[in-house]
Amino acid sequence: MINIQDIRETARDMLTKGEVRAVIGYRRGSRGMLAEPTFITSAEQADELVWDPTCFHNLSLYLVHDRKFLAHIRKNAEAPVAIVAKGCDARSIVVLMQEHYFKREDVYIIGVSCEGTGVLDERKLAKHLNGAQASNVAFDGGDFVFTTAEGEKRLPAREVMADRCLECRIPFPREHNIVFGEDKTGRQLEAPFAALTRFEAQGTGARWDFWSHHFDRCIRCFACRSVCPMCYCDECVVDSITFPVTTETTAEDKANRIRWIERSAVRSENITYLMTRAMHLAGRCTDCGECERACPVNVPIRLLNNKMEREAREQFGFEPGASIGGPSLVASFLDRDPGDFIR
Amino acid sequence: MSEQQVYEPRIVAFLCKWCSSAGSDLAGVSRIQYPANATPITVPCTGAISPMYIMSAFNKGADGVLVSGCHIGDCHYIEGNYLARRKMKLIMELLEFIGVEPNRFRMSWVSAAEGAKFAKVVTDFVNDLKPLGPQDKLKKAEHT
Secondary structure (H helix, E strand, O other): OOOHHHHHHHHHHHHHHOOOOEEEEEEEOOOOOOEEEEEEOOHHHHHHEOOOOOOOOOOHHHHHHHHHHHHHOOOOOOOOEEEEEOHHHHHHHHHHHHOOOOOHHHEEEEEEOOOOOOOEOHHHHHHHHOOOOEEEEEEEOOEEEEEEOOEEEEEEHHHHEOHHHHHOOOOOOOOOOEEEOOOOOOOOOOOOOHHHHHHHOOOHHHHHHHHHHHHHHOOOOOHHHHHOOOOOOOOOOOOOOOOOOOOOOOHHHHHHOOOOOOOOOOHHHHHHHHHHHHHHOOOOOOOOOHHHHHOOOOOOHHHHHHHHHHHHHHHHOOOOOOOOOOOOOOOOOOOOOOOOOOO | OOOOOOOOOOEEEEEEOOOHHHHHHHHHHOOOOOOOOEEEEEEOOHHHOOHHHHHHHHHOOOOEEEEEEOOOOOOOOOOHHHHHHHHHHHHHHHHHHOOOOHHHEEEEEOOOOOHHHHHHHHHHHHHHHHHHOOOOOOOOOOOO
């Protein structure tokens, strides 16, 4: 069990000593029981911090934002930023460091182990509560305890946990400066890639029916892109914002500029967008599941990323976010990479 | 009565400058007969092919996409085809995953001396594509 006071104490201590300039963590949000990201810059605020099953956000996104902001105001970081990170979040941070987005000393990782459980899936919970609203939720061994208007309700965590947490292989932040909670690696409640394997058992036709339905529904709000810590490119391939338009640019030039993907929300473009995104995340996605959670129309984006993750693992023996010094998936190769598909 | 139109698949072939492009040239100068369905696009190296090119080709109406480069170990840039092998494997798996017929994407190694092999690769590809019919899954809908 993680005692939240320990995390608060660590944050308070570091801020008092000036070892870090901010602590990125979770606090009680304004919407029911849900936690929200918070940025703490003074020791007094440390008591705001919370740790409960609704801390599903991948906070490493804000390290990226911080980096972009510093670049924008042309300042160097004076002190590191501390961040509360779960297993998946810590792996994201490792990938960012692997890509030299920031250095190890720029970030102080306060690791939190997901221990026997993981984080909540709101959609699953809604089915269990039958319309009731929970005002609070807490970890309790293998259960989640919800406080509702009708009193306390105890649910086994595995019934309301996010799918990715059920399949999580390493629910522990291996890269950390300080860590709270026990390492329960290997506590898998479902086989890794279980949902993916179930999906893949279907034939080509059934798979296409499934995906074409979901590709049709994408509204191209780019929530998946905004919420992803790995989608940090200044210019996304989807929107060519750096196309220079001057007085000399003719209408024909504008019309003929390269647009790999149109922005209109039609199936063919949505496919190209989502597939390209999956390719760009291959070997980088650490399965934090934020894209799928943020999606307003419930496109199963995680399945695509999962597929890439499994191919990387099985075909190339590659594990995203395993080490800071390691090579990246598509910029490295092995002699024994499969090549039997090539004629 | 008009003649019945025969479906001819359109193939976009990304050929590396050093091997496959020269290989296709050899097929031509050797007067080897093979279907004219492939539109060649010469790229500096297969390693330079972004998976985006493949998606884009399908998006713009290609019925099949062929990627061809130097044999492993023969890359002009030493390791370009090794990198391509990984990337193309991933995009191939992904295409198959969403339900695109596996035969729509193909990769081959054709050296500058293998004109006959290039002709065979294209012929086989066309023969495999014909039963699949036009590719409309990833194709951009035409604006009317």
